[in-house]
Amino acid sequence: MYPTLLDLAIFGYIAATGLSLAYLVQREEWLHRLASVATIAGWVLHAVSLLALAVRLGRPPLGSLSEAVSVAVWVAVLWALWVERQYGVKVLGAFVLPVVLVFGINSTTTRPLAIPGIERALGGAWIWVHIGLVLLGIAAFVLNFAGALMYVLQERQLKAKRPGKLYYRLPDLETLDRLTYRTLALGFPFLTTGLILGVLWAGRAWGSVFAYDPLALLSFVAWVIYAGTLAGRAAAGWRGRRAAYFAIIGFATLVLTLGAGLFLPGRHGS
Amino acid sequence: MTLFVAGLSHKNAPVELREQLAVEEDKLRELLRDVAATGAVQETLILSTCNRVEVYGVAEAPGEARAVVFRHLCRHRGLSHASIEPLLYTHVDDDAVRHAFRVAASLDSMLIGEPQILGQVKDAFALAQACETVGPALHTLFTQAFAVGKRVRSETEIARHAVSVSFAAVELAKKIFAGLGGRAVLLVGAGKMGELAARHLVEHGAFPIYVANRTWQRAQEMARALSGAAVPFAELEAALAGVDIVITSTGAPEPVVTRAMVQRVMHGRRARPLFFIDIAVPRDVEGSVNTLDAVYCYDIDDLKQVVEANIRERLREAQRAEALVEREVAKFLARRGDVEVIPTIVSLRERLEEIRVGEVRKALARLPGATAETRETIEMLSSAIVKKILHAPINKLRESSRAGSSRSWLELVHELFGLGRR
Numbered sequence: 001m002y003p004t005l006l007d008l009a010i011f012g013y014i015a016a017t018g019l020s021l022a023y024l025v026q027r028e029e030w031l032h033r034l035a036s037v038a039t040i041a042g043w044v045l046h047a048v049s050l051l052a053l054a055v056r057l058g059r060p061p062l063g064s065l066s067e068a069v070s071v072a073v074w075v076a077v078l079w080a081l082w083v084e085r086q087y088g089v090k091v092l093g094a095f096v097l098p099v100v101l102v103f104g105i106n107s108t109t110t111r112p113l114a115i116p117g118i119e120r121a122l123g124g125a126w127i128w129v130h131i132g133l134v135l136l137g138i139a140a141f142v143l144n145f146a147g148a149l150m151y152v153l154q155e156r157q158l159k160a161k162r163p164g165k166l167y168y169r170l171p172d173l174e175t176l177d178r179l180t181y182r183t184l185a186l187g188f189p190f191l192t193t194g195l196i197l198g199v200l201w202a203g204r205a206w207g208s209v210f211a212y213d214p215l216a217l218l219s220f221v222a223w224v225i226y227a228g229t230l231a232g233r234a235a236a237g238w239r240g241r242r243a244a245y246f247a248i249i250g251f252a253t254l255v256l257t258l259g260a261g262l263f264l265p266g267r268h269g270s
Numbered sequence: 271m272t273l274f275v276a277g278l279s280h281k282n283a284p285v286e287l288r289e290q291l292a293v294e295e296d297k298l299r300e301l302l303r304d305v306a307a308t309g310a311v312q313e314t315l316i317l318s319t320c321n322r323v324e325v326y327g328v329a330e331a332p333g334e335a336r337a338v339v340f341r342h343l344c345r346h347r348g349l350s351h352a353s354i355e356p357l358l359y360t361h362v363d364d365d366a367v368r369h370a371f372r373v374a375a376s377l378d379s380m381l382i383g384e385p386q387i388l389g390q391v392k393d394a395f396a397l398a399q400a401c402e403t404v405g406p407a408l409h410t411l412f413t414q415a416f417a418v419g420k421r422v423r424s425e426t427e428i429a430r431h432a433v434s435v436s437f438a439a440v441e442l443a444k445k446i447f448a449g450l451g452g453r454a455v456l457l458v459g460a461g462k463m464g465e466l467a468a469r470h471l472v473e474h475g476a477f478p479i480y481v482a483n484r485t486w487q488r489a490q491e492m493a494r495a496l497s498g499a500a501v502p503f504a505e506l507e508a509a510l511a512g513v514d515i516v517i518t519s520t521g522a523p524e525p526v527v528t529r530a531m532v533q534r535v536m537h538g539r540r541a542r543p544l545f546f547i548d549i550a551v552p553r554d555v556e557g558s559v560n561t562l563d564a565v566y567c568y569d570i571d572d573l574k575q576v577v578e579a580n581i582r583e584r585l586r587e588a589q590r591a592e593a594l595v596e597r598e599v600a601k602f603l604a605r606r607g608d609v610e611v612i613p614t615i616v617s618l619r620e621r622l623e624e625i626r627v628g629e630v631r632k633a634l635a636r637l638p639g640a641t642a643e644t645r646e647t648i649e650m651l652s653s654a655i656v657k658k659i660l661h662a663p664i665n666k667l668r669e670s671s672r673a674g675s676s677r678s679w680l681e682l683v684h685e686l687f688g689l690g691r692r
Contacts, residue, residue, distance in 0.1 A: 027427065028590075158445060159560065161572045163579040167445065168431070173543065174448035237540025240564050 005049035010104050012042025017101050020093030043077045062131040065261045070107035073100050075139035095146035133194030140187025147179035148247035215261035222253040274332035275369050276360040277324030280380045283357050293318045302401040310338040313405035315398035319390045328407045371595045374419035382588050383428035388419040418598045427587040431580035435573045436467040439547045451475035454513040458482045460492045463549045464519030510535045517547045518554035527555040607671030617689050626652045
């Protein structure tokens with residue numbers, strides 16, 4: 001049941017991505033409405049598939065990295081829907097959904113394996129808290145990345161003084177800057193708490209904090225980048241372009257982190 | 271009866287002629303009454319703006335009606351009818367509907383998307399209504415044209431994106447800042463253009479306004495005019511530090527705002543954006559400030575370039591608007607067509623039903639011993655035959671009305687079934 005429903009959800013996200021990109025190029029309201037419908041449909045199917053998986057496994061669907069990424073995608077879509085309404089950024093889908101799609105497809109192709117003893121390995125309630133918090137952080141950083149990307153594109157148009165199609169479609173710089181700042185402020189506490197729990201747990205279960213796990217190492221690099229951006233924002237008043245570049249670099253590191261977890265041997269692997 | 275529009279517009283007639291033909295309201299009223307009195311038109315409406323003079327109407331012979339109207343118009347203005355005759359265009363039926371919709375949607379305007387035309391069409395309609403020259407045909411046409419005009423305005427962006435330099439500056443500011451409410455503006459120099467741009471910003475909520483000018487008195491005057499405050503020209507740099515938008519329009523031969531100055535100012539602003547609108551020639555702001563982080567500097571040529579891009583964007587939107595109008599025209603014609611053929615369909619049905627009922631009664635009179643079952647069968651049989659016979663002609667009528675060729679078919683049906691005069 002899990003793959004079928006998830007495949008349908010992914011199909012919904014594919015349709016939503018196509019429609020959102022079309023809406024970015026062609027200002028037809030019906031494209032936007034259809035994209036919203038497809039996104040919501042995909043999200044609901046995704047929710048049901050996660051629920052079905054949880055029931056089948058008898059535990060939260062966070063036991064492997066691909067499961068966790070799937071949940072992160074699900075949260076990111078929910079937040080994207082909310083942010084779109086909150087900020088009135090109708091083109092947001094075109095920047096969030098492609099990312100969602102890449103992660104979503106990855107989480108289906110690397111199917112969760114029934115590793116014997118996984119329950120025991122993951123024993124203790126707070127490992128779920130670790131995973132849950134980290135993925136809430138990741139979901140916020142998906143939006144952070146989308147906001148930053150839109151900022152960089154719009155800023156480039158304004159500096160170049162040659163208004164192109166995107167100039168007309170993207171919102172103003174200040175709104176985009178606020179969006180990246182708030183998503184950073186939202187995601188960072190989740191990531192931080194999640195990582196601290198991970199460190200404590202790893203120290204006890206593995207006997208070492210990093211234990212040569214590539215994902216753990218890279219995630220700290222990402223954390224440092226986000227921490228630096230946040231500090232720069234708060235203390236030195238960084239905003240605009242610099243903050244946007246850091247958001248993009250931070251997210252790239254995060255993607256690398258997850259990629260390392262999915263494809264390199266390590267303790268986080270599926 | 272044919273729906274038509276005839277006239278001339280900025281597309282084919284020079285402005286000297288258009289301004290001579292433009293009619294003021296009183297004359298228009300007189301003209302409408304005169305034309306109606308000739309009996310050449312059944313309904314009529316005259317649209318007279320500086321870009322077009324057009325008569326919309328319903329007439330047996332549109333060509334004749336057109337001649338009557340423009341002969342009257344020429345007499346009013348002392349022009350020879352022969353001189354304008356070759357410039358006149360005429361659209362009938364579908365084309366007239368399309369033309370009315372395109373005019374109301376501002377797609378036929380000199381500046382596509384300009385907002386005045388819809389109001390002008392509404393005024394012309396109100397005037398014609400007051401003169402009682404509007405009948406059902408023009409009434410449905412124009413009510414629909416207003417709806418189409420409104421839809422095009424709200425669903426496409428043909429009326430968006432500034433086509434003047436000062437409005438383009440306001441729109442740029444709105445792409446940098448989230449709304450202009452409470453943004454501080456500094457106006458450097460007291461030129462007319464600068465004042466105009468500052469006013470546009472104020473209209474969008476910008477506040478407070480500071481004015482710096484080499485002549486202190488002139489700065490004070492301008493500050494008063496804009497409900498702002500004058501700042502000494504020598505303290506320009508200090509003033510820059512506290513504002514969001516700077517408009518410069520001095521007559522200075524050298525830049526008054528240098529890159530070094532802006533660099534120092536930006537140091538204390540924590541990347542808070544600063545937007546320069548430099549409309550002075552020669553330029554007042556060193557162009558290289560644009561490369562500084564969070565500084566945006568547009569000179570007059572840049573603004574003109576933005577305006578050109580805006581116009582191109584409007585034209586792109588106009589293509590979407592044309593498609594929308596086309597759909598509306600088709601819808602309108604389908605509806606109108608049905609309205610045209612429905613009375614005939616109804617009388618055709620009534621006529622055949624009358625015959626059927628009469629014949630059934632006669633048949634039943636000859637069958638006194640008929641059972642209820644037999645009666646029912648005869649009823650059903652006759653109904654079925656009538657229905658089958660009617661099927662083809664009714665479909666044909668509906669089709670022909672949609673294809674716009676209902677008139678000959680209507681006549682044919684009337685003749686064939688003896689439905690009497692329409």
